[in-house]
């Protein structure tokens with residue numbers, strides 16, 4: 435008989451394990467939380483081996499809480515299996531179905547499925563006709579892909595600082611940055627919060643500019659009751675597994691006209707205008723195609739979108755309530771009659787002098803994942819080296835980028851998990 439004493443920091447638990455005949459190594463158990471270990475250690479083969487009691491003792495008090503998780507179940511399994519069994523893994527009917535269902539859902543005339551959100555942004559910038567030296571006004575507070583898409587085409591990203599409350603671009607500040615060389619606006623619905631579309635459409639019309647909307651984080655968000663993606667300009671969605679719905683990797687672009695759709699489909703398919711039957715290439719294109727498995731996953735996910743959004747709303751609201759009185763953190767701005775966020779990440783802003791990395795380390799010590807969200811793009815070396823951006827140029831974006839912290843957020847997060855996250859966060863915010 436082997437005895438292991440498991441001691442952890444918040445409470446003391448003794449686990450007596452009788453070595454059994456299963457063959458899982460103790461190290462294999464180590465990566466799991468104590469809750470799991472207690473349940474599974476009897477199945478660990480301890481045998482005659484010496485057990486590293488210290489490493490067991492380091493385990494967190496409960497299951498680790500991860501940052502994000504997709505909402506997938508047997509429906510998605512069945513959908514993907516059906517595609518595998520059909521033998522048609524690319525260029526098949528699921529792509530068409532995915533495009534149709536997404537177009538209907540967001541109220542867009544056309545949707546082209548693509549291999550990623552980044553691919554969608556790149557093709558959106560191409561549709562805007564950006565050529566080397568053209569200026570494109572955009573936000574420094576976003577995932578880097580929204581600015582990269584401009585650079586891919588030789589465009590010059592002109593960053594404008596964000597609004598302190600919404601963290602989106604402020605129309606008046608954008609207008610002030612327009613010059614005779616400005617050709618387009620790349621606008622981001624950051625953290626799923628919709629832009630002021632009326633104002634931006636007005637500016638674009640008055641200055642003759644194209645709009646490319648990065649709605650990668652905003653599927654399901656609405657502005658004046660209208661779905662993001664339905665405003666007529668190209669709007670890009672992304673389906674990485676941390677997004678509201680996932681296709682594994684994947685993206686899509688919502689478009690206003692059939693001509694734009696045909697051009698995007700061709701560019702995404704190596705410049706062909708057929709579905710791959712020939713080797714006739716009319717333009718230089720890319721392989722930005724989505725595959726049938728991913729599209730099937732996407733169709734199953736889109737059918738659940740309303741449920742997913744409602745669950746995400748619930749989780750966000752629970753955090754809002756739990757964090758309401760907590761000192762030292764600020765929350766994202768709330769919805770109102772005009773703007774309705776689609777919850778993508780739950781980000782809090784850690785007020786100085788508390789140090790965000792200390793908070794993260796303390797959360798991690800309690801088994802709780804968190805992540806800086808999002809570092810300002812102009813301070814990434816890829817941008818500061820190439821374009822000469824420096825700290826201090828966009829102070830609101832820089833402060834948000836330095837203080838923003840994403841907490842665990844997904845549909846499967848239970849109320850007790852959230853209470854544990856908030857209790858740990860309160861402990862982590864202490865100033866010693």
Ligand SMILES: Cc1ncc(COP(=O)(O)O)c(C=O)c1O
Nearest residue numbers: 550551552577579580650651672
């Ligand atoms: C604002 C924003 N833009 C673009 C992207 C890029 O999407 P993808 O990773 O599918 O290329 C993301 C994805 O995280 C995003 O959040």
